[in-house]
Amino acid sequence: MSAPLAVYLRNADGWRLLLEVSDVQMTSTDPGGFASVEVDLARPLSSKMIPPFSDLLVYDRRNGEQVGGGRLLDGGRSLDASGQVWHLSGLGEGLASSADQKIPLFYIDREMGNWLLHERSTRRINASVGSPGGSSIDPGLLFEATEDRDFVTGATALMTNRLAEMTGQSLGAIGFNRREGQTGAGSSVKAVGYSDGMASGEDLYTDTWDTDAGGTRHVVKWDDWSASRSIAGFRWSRTGADYKATEDTWGRVADPVIQARVYDRDGAIRPGSFHNSETISAAQAFIDLCVRSMPRLDIATANITPSPYAFSTISEPDGITPFDLMEKLLETETAFTWAVWGLAENGYQWSTEFRSYDQTPRYYIPRPDGFTQPAPADEIRDQVIIRGSLPSGRQVATTRTRTVAALSAVNLHRTDTINLEGNWSTARANTQGDAYLAEHAEAPNGGNVTTTQPVYDSFTRRWVKPWEVRPGYKVTVGGILPDIDSSGRDTFQIVATSYTSASGAVTCELDQFSLTERRAIARLLRRR
Amino acid sequence: MSEYSHFEDLFQIVAAPKADATVLLDLNNGDPFRVGKDGWSSPPPNLRRSASTSNLYDGSGDAISVYDDREVSLTLHVLSDTQDECLEAIVALGRQLDRDGVWLLRRPAGATENSYFRLKRSEFTDVLEYNGQGDGFRTVSLTMPAEPFAFGDLETDEVVVQNNPVVGANRQGWVMPAIKGDVSAPLALSMSPASEPGDAVITSAASSPIILASPASGGGTGWTRTTVVDGEEDSMPAFAGGTAAKFTRTSGTAEAELTFEIPTPYQPGDYVAYVRMAVSVADNIRYSFGPVPVLPASTPIFGGDSGWIPLGTVRLGESVDPRFVPEDSAGSVGPWTLTQIVDWWDTSVGDWVIIDSLVLIPVELDNDFLRDGTTLILRDVPPDSGFSIDHRGVVAGAERFNGGAPVVVPGHTNRVGMILNDELTAETTITWSYYPRFLFSRAELT
Numbered sequence: 001m002s003a004p005l006a007v008y009l010r011n012a013d014g015w016r017l018l019l020e021v022s023d024v025q026m027t028s029t030d031p032g033g034f035a036s037v038e039v040d041l042a043r044p045l046s047s048k049m050i051p052p053f054s055d056l057l058v059y060d061r062r063n064g065e066q067v068g069g070g071r072l073l074d075g076g077r078s079l080d081a082s083g084q085v086w087h088l089s090g091l092g093e094g095l096a097s098s099a100d101q102k103i104p105l106f107y108i109d110r111e112m113g114n115w116l117l118h119e120r121s122t123r124r125i126n127a128s129v130g131s132p133g134g135s136s137i138d139p140g141l142l143f144e145a146t147e148d149r150d151f152v153t154g155a156t157a158l159m160t161n162r163l164a165e166m167t168g169q170s171l172g173a174i175g176f177n178r179r180e181g182q183t184g185a186g187s188s189v190k191a192v193g194y195s196d197g198m199a200s201g202e203d204l205y206t207d208t209w210d211t212d213a214g215g216t217r218h219v220v221k222w223d224d225w226s227a228s229r230s231i232a233g234f235r236w237s238r239t240g241a242d243y244k245a246t247e248d249t250w251g252r253v254a255d256p257v258i259q260a261r262v263y264d265r266d267g268a269i270r271p272g273s274f275h276n277s278e279t280i281s282a283a284q285a286f287i288d289l290c291v292r293s294m295p296r297l298d299i300a301t302a303n304i305t306p307s308p309y310a311f312s313t314i315s316e317p318d319g320i321t322p323f324d325l326m327e328k329l330l331e332t333e334t335a336f337t338w339a340v341w342g343l344a345e346n347g348y349q350w351s352t353e354f355r356s357y358d359q360t361p362r363y364y365i366p367r368p369d370g371f372t373q374p375a376p377a378d379e380i381r382d383q384v385i386i387r388g389s390l391p392s393g394r395q396v397a398t399t400r401t402r403t404v405a406a407l408s409a410v411n412l413h414r415t416d417t418i419n420l421e422g423n424w425s426t427a428r429a430n431t432q433g434d435a436y437l438a439e440h441a442e443a444p445n446g447g448n449v450t451t452t453q454p455v456y457d458s459f460t461r462r463w464v465k466p467w468e469v470r471p472g473y474k475v476t477v478g479g480i481l482p483d484i485d486s487s488g489r490d491t492f493q494i495v496a497t498s499y500t501s502a503s504g505a506v507t508c509e510l511d512q513f514s515l516t517e518r519r520a521i522a523r524l525l526r527r528r
Numbered sequence: 529m530s531e532y533s534h535f536e537d538l539f540q541i542v543a544a545p546k547a548d549a550t551v552l553l554d555l556n557n558g559d560p561f562r563v564g565k566d567g568w569s570s571p572p573p574n575l576r577r578s579a580s581t582s583n584l585y586d587g588s589g590d591a592i593s594v595y596d597d598r599e600v601s602l603t604l605h606v607l608s609d610t611q612d613e614c615l616e617a618i619v620a621l622g623r624q625l626d627r628d629g630v631w632l633l634r635r636p637a638g639a640t641e642n643s644y645f646r647l648k649r650s651e652f653t654d655v656l657e658y659n660g661q662g663d664g665f666r667t668v669s670l671t672m673p674a675e676p677f678a679f680g681d682l683e684t685d686e687v688v689v690q691n692n693p694v695v696g697a698n699r700q701g702w703v704m705p706a707i708k709g710d711v712s713a714p715l716a717l718s719m720s721p722a723s724e725p726g727d728a729v730i731t732s733a734a735s736s737p738i739i740l741a742s743p744a745s746g747g748g749t750g751w752t753r754t755t756v757v758d759g760e761e762d763s764m765p766a767f768a769g770g771t772a773a774k775f776t777r778t779s780g781t782a783e784a785e786l787t788f789e790i791p792t793p794y795q796p797g798d799y800v801a802y803v804r805m806a807v808s809v810a811d812n813i814r815y816s817f818g819p820v821p822v823l824p825a826s827t828p829i830f831g832g833d834s835g836w837i838p839l840g841t842v843r844l845g846e847s848v849d850p851r852f853v854p855e856d857s858a859g860s861v862g863p864w865t866l867t868q869i870v871d872w873w874d875t876s877v878g879d880w881v882i883i884d885s886l887v888l889i890p891v892e893l894d895n896d897f898l899r900d901g902t903t904l905i906l907r908d909v910p911p912d913s914g915f916s917i918d919h920r921g922v923v924a925g926a927e928r929f930n931g932g933a934p935v936v937v938p939g940h941t942n943r944v945g946m947i948l949n950d951e952l953t954a955e956t957t958i959t960w961s962y963y964p965r966f967l968f969s970r971a972e973l974t
Binding site for chain 1 (some may be wrong): 579581582589592798800840842843892901902903904905907920921922928930932933
């Protein structure tokens, strides 16, 4: 039978069924969802140009479900011996939306270097990053008054962190521990917040100096403030009478952490209580990214599975796309993925999901038409060194190991070194190291499998056609027993699919590294 | 006079594929054209196959097969009395051949029905000159590529369809009279729904849908189930079967499973499911449908609506191999899981959902895999407007549509379904039409 696919073009002029389609090629990737669609039209070159950023949508005529689609990025025409051909190339909405905005962004920032002295009333006091001395005091934001000089009434110093002002975000919370070298009602320490440009400010926390205050963690939250603030600060002041400073006239704020406001899936800001834990999960970051930078993705009705890992730092002041940020987060949260598929019910957004990988195989391909499997053993490692840097700038590293039978058998050890992004957290380094070793314990079950015949989908308990196979799920292939891979099961993981109507075949890429957005575009351009 | 025994064959170039269309050029009336003996050939079109073979199994797998153009050839004698008459006739012929989309009518002597061939731009393969003939007698050979199928006269009729799935002569669709032709034909429809329909779903399938008037059984934690009758609920005043099941949330994490009893026997295969339901508050309820409620992902209903909600494609009956024909199955299908996700939505005790009826439209049945159903979903059809679907599947009158236009297949039952997001009592008059399509030529009854 003919391939029952219908290709539609949608733009400001409305919906149109494309009748002159001579071939359709569709790809999907994990993560990302529908990745690309290419359509050849036998259409006179004299007809109107198709506006860019139109949507191409491919539907299965049998049940009306969308099986492919993308945002039109290239609507080129050509003329040669084969005739007048329009070649339309679209990039899947998930990949396209997640590359639309490259912006500086942070959720939680612990970088001590972002705190700078903003003002001091006299040079006899100072505030900077440092340690007050003594073996048990870690470095932090340190206020000092010059020893043997008067700490005068009205003396004040302010350190500020203006990261949120630079990125254009509003602060959600400021967290800190504080302790001073002397106890006294005449000196104060405050957490303060200012609006852009220091236009207006308010005190968010005030206390008098206390040597025993160190054990309490304070988190001041946005819904207790009178206005939205983008500049965080700490101010030490002398309110009482002058007195001569000693070596104990210091105040220190430890672990200062600023958090940005985070959107929830209904578009509202998460309440202040969300910020108490000073962590954020990958699922929560994904929801915020959709609301903030990817308005075309339907997050309100999306299928979101909460992810467990609590990230204590996410800060990208150099600018990052949502795609790249998710790639970083999923390096730690390896059991999760995200995808954007077809148009949602509302017709102006795309249906989105963030879910964990299923360990049960979903697809069974009984009659593969082609299969290749390279088996690179140089992917196998049994030791990894994770290195990073502390907030103070000191470089640290930790090592994780795993027993790998194939290497032990030949008395070989293979080590790799990877970097931990952002501030150091030993727990996060260990998690990332273990995840890396788990992936590299066996040669990947890489390769391709091709089929033109129906494939059994065990989740919906149906036989699906080749173009309905989705990446991000495991597959077993009839007649081929894969090696037991690192997940301990004799299955392959589909990382990408590619369907061509000319041959009616779907090619599933197995277990290789996921396709990045750059590779998807490069592939698209190479095909022209 | 005639030395040709087939002078009663009809070969005409006509303006349209209709019996009473204007004849633009007659090719076999002797004035001056006469089709030569054995001068016509119209072999059925070839199949263009994409098949794959592999060393991993026997035989080949046909992935796709579609028909190529057919080639029609004709040898014409120009029985003119003068040279000018002959040349004029050839010019007239040339004018027709130079166009794309010319209709050629053919009816062999003794046959009762016309066949129409839609020609593409054609060529003269040969013009045989008989030098020295003063009467301009020439023989012209033509090769005419044409669309793969020959067409018969238009079949058309009108039908009134009710929107109630359980009451009415044509409830949510109608069965087409026996389809003429050898191969499937696209069906054109035009209709004017009575009032604001919103969305409409048009399906064509090889058998009738399975309709269930209300969920048979079910329960769960946090829900109370009651039966409501017509008139009790303002949001949905009429129920297809007279009663409906209402689930009211009573507490905390609410999860309910409803099982639908499918009447026996049913045909195993893929079905597209539509449910008529209403919810009390927008965005509150999530559901999933199927034997294992994991996929498709559960979808919330946009509330306040009472209407037909798509649940996606589900499968009834398990089968190991799509080529294996199991006996018709019996029993229940489900569970259909209705859940309320507390952590994501603002939910409150007292929210409810009413489930009226479930319609399962076959799209691919196990014993019929030469025939797939089609589903066309029209969105946001404007109120009180007509819309039409033409023979190419182009829809006029809907803001947005997706899926495939209806197709009728000879040799099968053809049921065309229509579900409107409208009152249960709504009635729509639909005019359907199709051109029967033939691999060779039209016969009388088929």
